[in-house]
Amino acid sequence: MAEIGIGILGGGYMGKAHAVAMSAVGAVFNTKLRPRLEMICASTPQNAERYRAAFGFARATDDWRILVDDPAVEAIVIATPQNMHRDIAEAAFARGKAVFCEKPLGASLADSRAMVAAAEQSKQPNMVGFNYIRTPASQYARQLIADGEIGDVTWFRGEHTEDFYADPKTPASWRTAGEANGTMGDLAPHMINGAMALLGPIDRLIAEVETVHDARPGGAVTNDDHGQMMCRFAGGAMGQMYFSRIATGRKMGYAYEISGTRGSIRFDQEDQNALWLYRMDGPEASRGFTKILTGPSHPDYEPFCQGPGHGTGYQDQIIIEARDFLRAIETGQDVWPTFHDGMEVNRVIAAAMASSRDKSWKHVSEF
Amino acid sequence: MAEIGIGILGGGYMGKAHAVAMSAVGAVFNTKLRPRLEMICASTPQNAERYRAAFGFARATDDWRILVDDPAVEAIVIATPQNMHRDIAEAAFARGKAVFCEKPLGASLADSRAMVAAAEQSKQPNMVGFNYIRTPASQYARQLIADGEIGDVTWFRGEHTEDFYADPKTPASWRTAGEANGTMGDLAPHMINGAMALLGPIDRLIAEVETVHDARPGGAVTNDDHGQMMCRFAGGAMGQMYFSRIATGRKMGYAYEISGTRGSIRFDQEDQNALWLYRMDGPEASRGFTKILTGPSHPDYEPFCQGPGHGTGYQDQIIIEARDFLRAIETGQDVWPTFHDGMEVNRVIAAAMASSRDKSWKHVSEF
Amino acid sequence: MAEIGIGILGGGYMGKAHAVAMSAVGAVFNTKLRPRLEMICASTPQNAERYRAAFGFARATDDWRILVDDPAVEAIVIATPQNMHRDIAEAAFARGKAVFCEKPLGASLADSRAMVAAAEQSKQPNMVGFNYIRTPASQYARQLIADGEIGDVTWFRGEHTEDFYADPKTPASWRTAGEANGTMGDLAPHMINGAMALLGPIDRLIAEVETVHDARPGGAVTNDDHGQMMCRFAGGAMGQMYFSRIATGRKMGYAYEISGTRGSIRFDQEDQNALWLYRMDGPEASRGFTKILTGPSHPDYEPFCQGPGHGTGYQDQIIIEARDFLRAIETGQDVWPTFHDGMEVNRVIAAAMASSRDKSWKHVSEF
Amino acid sequence: MAEIGIGILGGGYMGKAHAVAMSAVGAVFNTKLRPRLEMICASTPQNAERYRAAFGFARATDDWRILVDDPAVEAIVIATPQNMHRDIAEAAFARGKAVFCEKPLGASLADSRAMVAAAEQSKQPNMVGFNYIRTPASQYARQLIADGEIGDVTWFRGEHTEDFYADPKTPASWRTAGEANGTMGDLAPHMINGAMALLGPIDRLIAEVETVHDARPGGAVTNDDHGQMMCRFAGGAMGQMYFSRIATGRKMGYAYEISGTRGSIRFDQEDQNALWLYRMDGPEASRGFTKILTGPSHPDYEPFCQGPGHGTGYQDQIIIEARDFLRAIETGQDVWPTFHDGMEVNRVIAAAMASSRDKSWKHVSEF
Ligand SMILES: NC(=O)C1=CN([C@@H]2O[C@H](COP(=O)(O)OP(=O)(O)OC[C@H]3O[C@@H](n4cnc5c(N)ncnc54)[C@H](O)[C@@H]3O)[C@@H](O)[C@H]2O)C=CC1
Ligand SMILES: NC(=O)C1=CN([C@@H]2O[C@H](COP(=O)(O)OP(=O)(O)OC[C@H]3O[C@@H](n4cnc5c(N)ncnc54)[C@H](O)[C@@H]3O)[C@@H](O)[C@H]2O)C=CC1
Ligand SMILES: NC(=O)C1=CN([C@@H]2O[C@H](COP(=O)(O)OP(=O)(O)OC[C@H]3O[C@@H](n4cnc5c(N)ncnc54)[C@H](O)[C@@H]3O)[C@@H](O)[C@H]2O)C=CC1
Ligand SMILES: NC(=O)C1=CN([C@@H]2O[C@H](COP(=O)(O)OP(=O)(O)OC[C@H]3O[C@@H](n4cnc5c(N)ncnc54)[C@H](O)[C@@H]3O)[C@@H](O)[C@H]2O)C=CC1
Incomplete structure (x- = not known):
């Protein structure tokens, strides 16, 4: 050691x-x-x-x-x-x-x-x-899709929504100025990265961003409060995303729904230890979304607890990241997501900001 | 009588x-x-x-x-x-x-x-x-918004998703040919009407429709399987909608989420007797979405049952419609939604189909 | 006709x-x-x-x-x-x-x-x-158990809880006097009947009933507000039940959980169109409770609606009863539940009241 | 330091x-x-x-x-x-x-x-x-009850249910022999302690324990698979508890429901970051159970994360225990729960085992 x-x-x-x-x-x-x-x-x-x-x-x-x-x-x-x-x-x-x-x-x-x-x-x-995207549930979702368990993906919906700026009386801070610190800069990267991890690259998109509360105690707000996006993945799926720091009531709304030709997946970070999976098989009468609680049979769970359903939390995600970083150092092999993956997220965001400005579809490849 | x-x-x-x-x-x-x-x-x-x-x-x-x-x-x-x-x-x-x-x-x-x-x-x-939109829950949602209980609406997300054509082996029928019978013609009207009932008119939109399974036993499919839309309401809110008949696992996905400056509402027809309401008031520690079960204190519930939480179903919505129709006849007064309201829905759909064709934002007023 | x-x-x-x-x-x-x-x-x-x-x-x-x-x-x-x-x-x-x-x-x-x-x-x-017990979901639960889908039942938990008398200021009525009108007389029969429909006869039990609010505007309360029971079914399963008209927040708490050696079932009437089923099969990683929405593949659903997940309500249960009654008249054959079944419920309640009085286990066969 | x-x-x-x-x-x-x-x-x-x-x-x-x-x-x-x-x-x-x-x-x-x-x-x-009982949610539940937020408690239901021995083919281990290692010895202590933390001491009880699968690969099973209990708290509330290691489908079923004269609380460890609170106030139409996501405004949450709804997990509970233990050492003051509190749990279990043996109500004070 x-x-x-x-x-x-x-x-x-x-x-x-x-x-x-x-x-x-x-x-x-x-x-x-x-x-x-x-x-x-x-x-x-x-x-x-x-x-x-x-x-x-x-x-x-x-x-x-x-x-x-x-x-x-x-x-x-x-x-x-x-x-x-x-x-x-x-x-x-x-x-x-x-x-x-x-x-x-x-x-x-x-x-x-x-x-x-x-x-x-x-x-x-x-x-x-x-x-x-490091929770056992989201890692498992990635596996399921990669293994073809839900067939070809036809539709994706993702959001990263919180409400820490929902109240216009919440004061300005470093987060309320500068494009990189607005909702598209600060929150959207998580879900855009997640979407690409789950479905692959985004081909084109159209987006719209907005500042709802343009003044707060302590200063003007010069970046976006929320933004919406519609896109097409390179793999063919259509999709929608939404990002917000003013989504009243949402505390950790990193959530997605994915429909495929043979099944579907639903996830909401506010209940991060559950993944919902529907499979188009078995008798119709017993079909439905299965609420799978994460446990030792899911990625990166067991080191935290031997009992299924006992649950991991926010801090555990950061511990998983630390393990990955140490592994990259130890082995000299890249561990996902690298800076290159982070840059790909920035490309999507750049395309979205341009789209919002001139109100037209953008190919990510142009950025 | x-x-x-x-x-x-x-x-x-x-x-x-x-x-x-x-x-x-x-x-x-x-x-x-x-x-x-x-x-x-x-x-x-x-x-x-x-x-x-x-x-x-x-x-x-x-x-x-x-x-x-x-x-x-x-x-x-x-x-x-x-x-x-x-x-x-x-x-x-x-x-x-x-x-x-x-x-x-x-x-x-x-x-x-x-x-x-x-x-x-x-x-x-x-x-x-x-x-x-006639369920006690959705009628109550309309009231809440009209009464300003969630403040100014900033964001709307709506969907009408089912999966009766998710399986490509499901045969063709009158629903798989003719623009009026595709997902935009058949399912979207419910949610577009709902969106306008809850938030008011839609000013502009951009949409995309698609046929995923273009052949089925019994014939070619000549209309859309699903469609997505991004819009701006005349009242200022941004929004997204999604319509699908191939949303694997969704049986009655008439669902919406509405964020306002003072609260939020969430609803899913698959649990039609519950409305989720968040209010930005009271101590932070006790805030959250309240799952309100419909009962005699909500619109058009009591005639079906004196007990709250006992629930109404699909057939009851049609009974409520029948009551409204009889009332319109009896009183000679228009009862919402009239043909004019139905036509307004068709305008939005026409705009969406045009937008999907030429891939640009459309003002509904142009249709 | x-x-x-x-x-x-x-x-x-x-x-x-x-x-x-x-x-x-x-x-x-x-x-x-x-x-x-x-x-x-x-x-x-x-x-x-x-x-x-x-x-x-x-x-x-x-x-x-x-x-x-x-x-x-x-x-x-x-x-x-x-x-x-x-x-x-x-x-x-x-x-x-x-x-x-x-x-x-x-x-x-x-x-x-x-x-x-x-x-x-x-x-x-x-x-x-x-x-x-006539909802499509509960009828389906009965089928699943009868077909052995969850194996041998080891445990049952049932409740019938409402809160229409939770507030001590709610006035007295015919329901607040007379043993037959208290919670054990008025609400318990539903769940006791349900338990027997799902698992078969109850062999022995121990119970406790109580009047929490003994005076209300308009008079003294002379019957029970809530009651709890522990029992053993003839088939071997252990179980617990609870009945209450003062269960603050519960509107239609007819709910049960059933564990078997190969699966489990959960149901709550407040979401009457969903049945939760767990099966001990398939890979551990994809196991979980499946939320099955009722539809045409479940008993007595299709006559109300051709679309799954569209939902039935309280009034529809009474329509199902009417159909059964007409069928019994038309065919001259008994249709469950007959008066005899109703009387069996009264025996269990009589045993429970006796048990509550002398605080000991009672065999239902003695009543 | x-x-x-x-x-x-x-x-x-x-x-x-x-x-x-x-x-x-x-x-x-x-x-x-x-x-x-x-x-x-x-x-x-x-x-x-x-x-x-x-x-x-x-x-x-x-x-x-x-x-x-x-x-x-x-x-x-x-x-x-x-x-x-x-x-x-x-x-x-x-x-x-x-x-x-x-x-x-x-x-x-x-x-x-x-x-x-x-x-x-x-x-x-x-x-x-x-x-x-150390999760932010359960600590908050204790506060709410202590502060009288739900009025006088009338009813408690608790369970600690898991399914690690649901499958009879799971081999014997140290957990399948010895009274202290059965379900009453191993799992029940958590919920009995929880019940007393939330409601105070238990006055009397009646219980029943059972071994469902008495042989497993590797040996006979000589302790209990599940146990049920009915009790009366010293504070007056009635209650039921259930403990099981064969509750098929339950992974971390540490769950409770508490009804009071002015409100109710519901909690399930499988979604450990949510507490459900009902209050009998405000207009009837907007009442319901509020799903409160834990956050910095709840006990012992903020040290793990500044963002509400981001969630804590199993390991974090043990970190909270470590903090308490260090504090007890540092200050020389007892920090709950001490050995004395642990012993009080054993008394309740001793009473339950005796009750199961002779099938009668037991006062905990006799043990
Ligand atoms: N992955 C996730 O879940 C989250 C990621 N972030 C990201 O983490 C980064 C930090 O954000 P927070 O921790 O929320 O910010 P913060 O405001 O809580 O902390 C910023 C820290 O940077 C230090 N700092 C600022 N200027 C400095 C300077 N010139 N020299 C040295 N230190 C300086 C401050 O002293 C402070 O300790 C950001 O890039 C943010 O986007 C933030 C929150 C959540
Ligand atoms: N509000 C809602 O929830 C729903 C509304 N609809 C709408 O209801 C309408 C009917 O749809 P469904 O009942 O699903 O169709 P369906 O195929 O089940 O029934 C159509 C009926 O129209 C009759 N019909 C067809 N051609 C006819 C003709 N030339 N002359 C006389 N009768 C003729 C058929 O005999 C049949 O009884 C459509 O406009 C559809 O969009 C359909 C399903 C749900
Ligand atoms: N299955 C279920 O979900 C429910 C069943 N019930 C049962 O239904 C029965 C009736 O209860 P509710 O409808 O709630 O009572 P209610 O108080 O609403 O109605 C009772 C009806 O009986 C009539 N009535 C009373 N005394 C009469 C007399 N001497 N002669 C003629 N009519 C008389 C009254 O005029 C009234 O119309 C009870 O046995 C009750 O346990 C009640 C509610 C729900
Ligand atoms: N609070 C909670 O959530 C849980 C508490 N527990 C409790 O923790 C305790 C340990 O249980 P587990 O960790 O599940 O058991 P385990 O079987 O996983 O570990 C037991 C440990 O004790 C050691 N050990 C056994 N005999 C020993 C001896 N004679 N000398 C030295 N070391 C010895 C073993 O080497 C092993 O490392 C038990 O009292 C159990 O009830 C267990 C699981 C969860």
Whole structure:
């Protein structure tokens, strides 16, 4: 068993989640590589020190370059806002370090392309933080489709809906300015990535985005509150997606429905331990959607619990990501989703934003 | 209490439903006008006689003109395939009779326009059979929105999905040929009408329709299996709709989700006695979607049962329609939805078909 | 096709439901015998006349003996409070008339025994109004168990819970006095009958009943608000039941769960068109409870609607009962559940009340 | 921040869960005391070494006395089968060490009593592993009841049902022999503890236990497969419970329903992030059960995720237990549930087993 020095950039929502994941992943997955929490970086020395102490890192800094440069830091996790992703990643690759970057990959398609180039040039392990598709249920959904269990897919509906900005009195923040931080930049990537993981590439689309509440305490809102999209997958299926941070009542509405010629699948992250599967077989009278509770017979469940139906949660998704990142480092093999996969998501979003501007269908290949 | 002579055209799926409804409506709603089952018409004398005996009509015919001409028939219900709706309705109005017509109103927008003109000229009661929006739950949803209980609506998602043609081995029938009989002609009208009942008119849309299984035992399929649509309501909300007869696993997927600035509503006809309501009030910790079971405190429930949660079913919707039709006749006042409302649905569908053809946004006002 | 003259006693909650059912049953089920609404009886001449006009009866009376004696009344439906069931039934049988009696059969076990004796002596058709077990879903559940689809049943849990007396400010009525009108007398019969229909006879039990709110506006409450029971079926399964009229939030909580050695079934009347079935077969990863929506492939569904998932409701159960009653009259064959079945339910309740009094297990055979 | 040396006994299902929890708890909850994984014990040297390496302990042993005696081990977690709990706990208390013991506390009531005595004499922190009641949802349920939000509780129904022994071909193991390892010994403690946490002490009960499959590959089954219970709480509520390891289809059926005079609560661990709450207030038309998704406004949720509805899982419950255990050590204050609480559960089970034997009601106070 070998150790690897980890540096995390950001100690907020996701920085903490990754710190916990790095603490737990070894015991959960019996990984060959074991993380050593080397350094954490935040925007002020005080915050950095607070996070260090809380999460159990050896050292802290408020300068991301110090972290990236530190020789004891062998692999980094980027959990700062999107506009910093590119610079950090490029610097880390330049120093030959493995990089795990939170979604969205770059703050723009151009940033993402540059990041992919940097990753490829460095030949270092690189991954993007699409955690929702890592649940045992969604991994199982991918398997079912890949195995042809629902036949040819004819229809897809996906959404990523939350309501943290539903109330117009919720103050402005970094999330309410900058295209990369709006709903299309911040939430849509999860479901677009999920859609492509489940069905394959998107060929063309038409989209519409909108800012519903354009002023909030603390400032104007300059990015989108919600966006809708209609698309055609390269594999032939039609589909619709919806993304919103103002979907009143929805807390974790990462949800999809997939119809195929021989079956269908339904999933809602708000009940993340259940996958609904319909098969067009057996006597008509006993057909229906089966509510499958995840358990040891599903991907990446057993390490968390030997009992089926006992359930995994949000934090466990991040632990699964950590296992994948360590595996990529250990084996030197790419583990999905790489920066390239993250960039493909940005292409779809770029196409959607262009479509919303000029109100016409767009081929993703043009972006 | 007065009687009124009823003639029904068609004795199939819907002909029977209306015959039962006319038998039961008086006792259920204590209507002033009481239906007398005067004559039924089907495509052959044998079928017509069989339906007569089964449903309890006085007389039968295989010639719709005989029924329409008969002086004892004072009001008619059209439950024949869509391509016959116009001729029958025009003849009936010309004879000064009240007409209830199954959805879709006409087989085309032109037919529907002609039917509205005939209805207006005759000044006779006229209604269209959009039954799903008549459930106590959906009527209550309309009330909630109209009363501002969920604030300004920002988003609508609707679907009408079934799977009776999901299996490519299901034979061709009158439903698999003719634009009016495809999914857009046959199923979409219910949800488009529902969407407009809940949110008001649709301003513009973009749509895409498709035939997935183009050959079936018994013939080629010449109309659409499913269709998707993205739209903007005149009131400002964005929305998406989906219509399918090949939605594997969906049996009665008339379903909608509506987000507003102060609350949200969710409904699925497969559990037609429940409406889900979220309100952005009270302490955060106790917020969530409330599953409201319909009961005597909701519209048109109590006549069916004094106990809440005891539930109404499909046939009860048709009884509610019958009550409305009798009321329109008795009072001489229009009862929603009239032929005009049915025609408005056809306009939206015409816009959608045009949009699908030339792949661009369409304003409904242009149709 | 022949007619039969129907007399209904009571025009309240259930009197109306039966009147509507008798109006609709012919058209729904294409019955050979067709009901003619001959006479209705209520407690005052005014009410009787009001019901007559509303429901479409030929004549009205406030004296049940007049109805029972009337030669044009060939079959009667008893929908008056329980304490009148016995006298009316005995008089009707004495005059050679078929009798459908609302649940519970008699106001006491002694009454029920006398009613069974009268029925047998008269050789007239006799049925009891256990409507909930008539839904397509519960009929299908019975089939599944009878066919061994879930193996040997090891466990049963049933409840009949409502909350119409949950609020202590709800006034007293005929339901709050008299043992036959309490929860054990009024609600428990439905589920006890259901349990026996699904699993067979109950061998022994222990029960406890209680009055929670002993005073209400308008009077003291002298019967039970809720009751719980633990039992052993003759077939070997263990089980628990619960009955309540104060189960806050429950509107139509006729619900059961049945575990067998090869599968399980779950049902809740609040979603009466769904039956949940688990089978211990196929790969572990795809097992789960299947939510089966009722449709034409299930018992007694198709006459109400050709489309699966479109749903039946409370009133439809009463129409199914009417069909059964007409069939019993027409064929001269007993149709389940007869008075004898109703009496068996009263035996279980008598055992439960005795058990509650002396706090010990009781064999039903002793009652 | 101080460290504390942890020793875990057992490296199976629960041993691993506690090892992971001890790795993660510091970062999740920012605890003052930080666990140092000092030693792990299993039944063979090979297993012990395997667990050591996998979970990241410093040392391993196959002799629990070595672990308990080790001076660097300051607090221990007992995750071995029930029959070892007492000896280990007594030895640890004798050496002045804090003890966390998996449920059930002792293998018998006598064992549990001895363990409580040892704990009290030692004045060391002592806790029992009732993890299910630690979910944010169930903690919130406890708060709601304690705050009177559902009024006076009138009725409780609880179950702990799984199906890991539903198939008679599943081989015998340590769980199929010995009263402490049957369903009443192994599963019932969770729900009995939960019931008492939610409603307070149980006054009297009547129960029945049964072995359904008395032979399995590998040996006879000498303990119970399922058990049912009817009870009365000291606070006045009636209730029923059911426990089963053969409840076909149930994977994690820790579920309860609680009716009160002003509201009701429903919960099912298979959807552990949702609590259903009904309140008897507001207009009748908008009442219903609200599905509350847990989030930062509920107990012990936010440390796992800032987003509501994102969900916690099984492993997170064990992390919450670890936090509580560390807090008890750090503060020297008892944290619920202590050994005394665990012993109270054993009393109820002892009463239930006695009741099953002589088939009569038992007062828990007699045990
Ligand atoms: N996968 C998922 O489920 C989620 C992903 N994210 C992504 O994670 C990233 C971080 O988002 P959150 O954790 O929500 O943000 P946050 O606002 O909670 O935390 C941001 C962190 O970045 C640090 N930071 C900001 N500027 C810095 C600078 N110049 N130098 C050093 N540190 C700096 C802050 O100190 C803070 O610790 C974003 O890219 C976001 O899109 C966010 C939430 C959920
Ligand atoms: N509101 C709803 O839920 C539904 C509405 N519909 C609508 O109801 C109408 C009828 O559809 P279904 O009942 O499903 O069709 P169906 O095929 O079951 O019955 C059609 C009936 O029309 C009669 N008919 C056909 N050609 C005729 C002719 N030339 N002369 C006299 N009678 C003729 C047939 O004998 C048959 O009785 C359609 O407009 C359809 O769109 C259909 C199903 C559900
Ligand atoms: N199967 C089911 O789902 C239900 C069955 N029931 C049963 O139906 C029966 C009637 O109950 P509800 O309809 O709820 O009662 P209700 O109070 O609504 O109606 C009772 C009817 O009996 C009539 N009546 C009372 N005393 C009379 C007398 N001396 N002479 C003539 N008529 C008299 C009243 O005028 C009234 O029309 C009861 O046995 C009850 O247990 C009641 C509700 C539901
Ligand atoms: N709270 C919960 O959700 C659960 C609690 N439990 C409880 O946890 C305890 C352990 O159960 P599991 O982990 O399921 O058992 P297991 O069979 O998976 O593991 C038992 C462990 O004890 C060790 N062991 C057995 N005999 C030993 C000996 N003489 N000396 C040293 N080590 C020995 C074994 O090596 C093994 O590592 C039991 O008390 C059980 O009731 C079990 C499962 C779930």
